[in-house]
Amino acid sequence: MPFFPSVLHEPPTPVDGLAIEVADLTVMYDERPVLWDVDWQVPAGVRMAVVGPNGAGKTTLLRSILGLVRPVTGSITVFGRPPAEARRWIAYVPQRTAVDWDFPATVLDVVMMGRYGHLGWVRRPGAQDRERAMEALAQVGMADLAHRQIGQLSAGQQQRVFVARALAQDAWLYLMDEPFAGVDAITEQAIVEVLRGLKAAGRTVIVVHHDLQTVPLYFEWVTLLNVRCVACGPVATTFTADSLRQTYGERAIVAL
C-alpha cells in the first residue's frame, strides 16, 4: 500500500528546492522577544528536528509558519508562497495538551477532522474521507480503537490520534510539536515509522524535539534554536558539541 494513496493539492516545486524560507523573523509577546531576527531555510523532503531550551521559541516558530502568530518583522514563505496561501499544504500536530480530551468525540471523529480542509464549508465528509481516516489510523496502529472515546485514551494514544489526523490531511509539510513528549515505547516507534514513511513519500517533516540522544537516529537535519537560530544544517555537520553549548550553555555537554 502506498503511503499516500491519493495525491491532492500538490504544491508548486520551489525553484531553489526549499520547503520553507524564513528571513529576518522577529516575534514578540508583549514587548518580550520570543524570536529574534531568525533566518532559516528548510530544504524540501528532509526530516528536521528543532531543538532548544525551554522558551527558545520552538512552538512560536511553528505557529509563525502556520500564520497563527503575527510577526513583528520578517518574511516567511512556504513552497514559495506566503503562509496564508500555503496552509492547505501544511499539517500541524499540536502539543497533546492543546485540546480538551473530554470533548464528546471518538478517535475516528478527530481523525476525520484532518479531512475537513479538503471538503470546504458545509459539505459533510463521505465514505472516501472515512476510508482515508481509517487508513491513517492503521498507519499509527490504532485502527481497532477507531470508535473509542477520546477521553479514554492514554497519552501515547492521544498523540497517535493527532499524528493520524495530520496523515489524513494528505499534506506536504508536517509540523509536529513535541510528538515524542511523554509517550510510551509503542507510540514512539509508531511515530518514527510515520516519519520514515513521510520521508519516503517525499514530504517535509519538522519536529520540535526534546530528546537530544535520538536526534541523530530519527532525523537527518537539525535546527538549534534559542530565540535566535544558532545553527541549522545536516545532523552530521551541525549537531556538534560546540553548537549545542551555544544553544544550551554548558549543561548540554553532560546531556550528550
Add this chain to the structure above:
Amino acid sequence: MLAPQVEIMLVAALAGAACALPGVFLFLRRMALVGDAISHAILFGIVVTFLIVRDLRSPWLLIGAAGTGVLTAVAVEALRRTGRVKEDAALGLVFPALFSLGVVGIARGVGNIHLDLDAVLLGELAFVPFDRLTWRGWDLGPRGVWVMGGLLLLNLTMILAFYKEWTLSTFDPDLAEILGFRPAVLHDLLMGMTALTVVAAFDVAGVVLVVAMLVVPPATAALLTDHLARMLGLSVLLGLASALGGYGLAYALDLSIAGSMATVGGILFALAFLGAPGHGLIAQARQAARQRRHLAQQMLVIHLLSHEGTEAEHEENCLRTLPLHLRWDPAFAARVIEQAEQMGWVVREGELLRLTEAGRQAACEIIGSNGGMMPLSR
C-alpha cells in the same frame, strides 16, 4: 383554534428545543453564562430602540435587542483579547454595565410608558394565547408559536449546516484556522444565534427561564452521552421534557409556569447527576469500588508470590496476619480473599494462603505488564 393550554405548551416546548441547540456548543466552549450576559444586556438595546421608534410592538425592538446581544458578545471577546482580563471577568464587566444603562433608561427616558421589569425577568407564558397574529381577519394563532417555531427552524438549519465547522472550531480552533474555517467568524455566528435565541425566547419566557433552557439541558445531556450528535438530540428532548413537565407541574400545583419548567430541568439534571450510566455519581462510586477491589486482588496475589517459598511465608501469607501486613481492614481483607478464592487464584491450607497456578500466572502477568512496577488500576 387550539385550546389555550395547548398553545402555551407548544410555545414552551418550541422554546425549550430552540434554546438547547446553541446551548450545547456554548456548554462545550465553557461559555454557558454568555446566554445570561446577553439576556441581561439586551435590555439596553430594547430601551434604546424604544426611545427611537416609540412603539412597544415594533419589530425593531427585537432587532435592537439582538444587535445588543451580538455587541455584548463582541465586547466580551474584545476585552478578553486584550489579555488584561479573563473571559469570566469580561462577562461580569460588560453585561451589568449594559443592563444598568437599560434600567436607567427605563427610569429616565421611558418614564410613564409601560416597560415592565418583572415581565422582562420572568416573562409570562400564560399571556401567550392573548398575543395573536392575524392576517385579513384570520386568526393565525399566537405570535409566540410563530416566533419560537421560526427560531427553532433557524437554529436547526444553522446547526445542521455548520455542524462540522462548529465541532472543529470548538475542539481545536487552531486547526480550524489552519484549514481555513475562520474560528472568529464561527464564534460570532454562534454568538449571533445565541443572541437571537435569547431575544426571541425571553419575550415569551423571561430571562431566567431562557438561561435555564440554554444551560441545563446541555449540561444534563453531557452526563448521559459522549457523542456530540447524540448530545444535541438529547438536549432538545430534555428541553422538550422540561417544558412539558414544567407546564404539567405548574398546572397541577398552580405555580409560575416558567419557574416550574426551570425546576423540572433542574430535577432532570439532578437525576442524571446521580444516576447517569457513565458519568453519574452512583456509577462512578461503583466503579471506584470495583477498581479498589480489583487492585486489592492484584496486591494480594503479588504479596503471596513475593513471599512464596521464603522462610517468612508462614508469617506473611497467613490468614490471620495478612490484614496487618497489607494494612487492610480485617473485614475488607476477608472479602478480598473470598473473591480471590472464587476466581481460583488462591486456596486455603489451614491458616496458610497459597497461590494456585492460575493465581501465580496472574501475579506474574501483572508484574510483567508493568515492568516490575506496582500495578496501576485501569
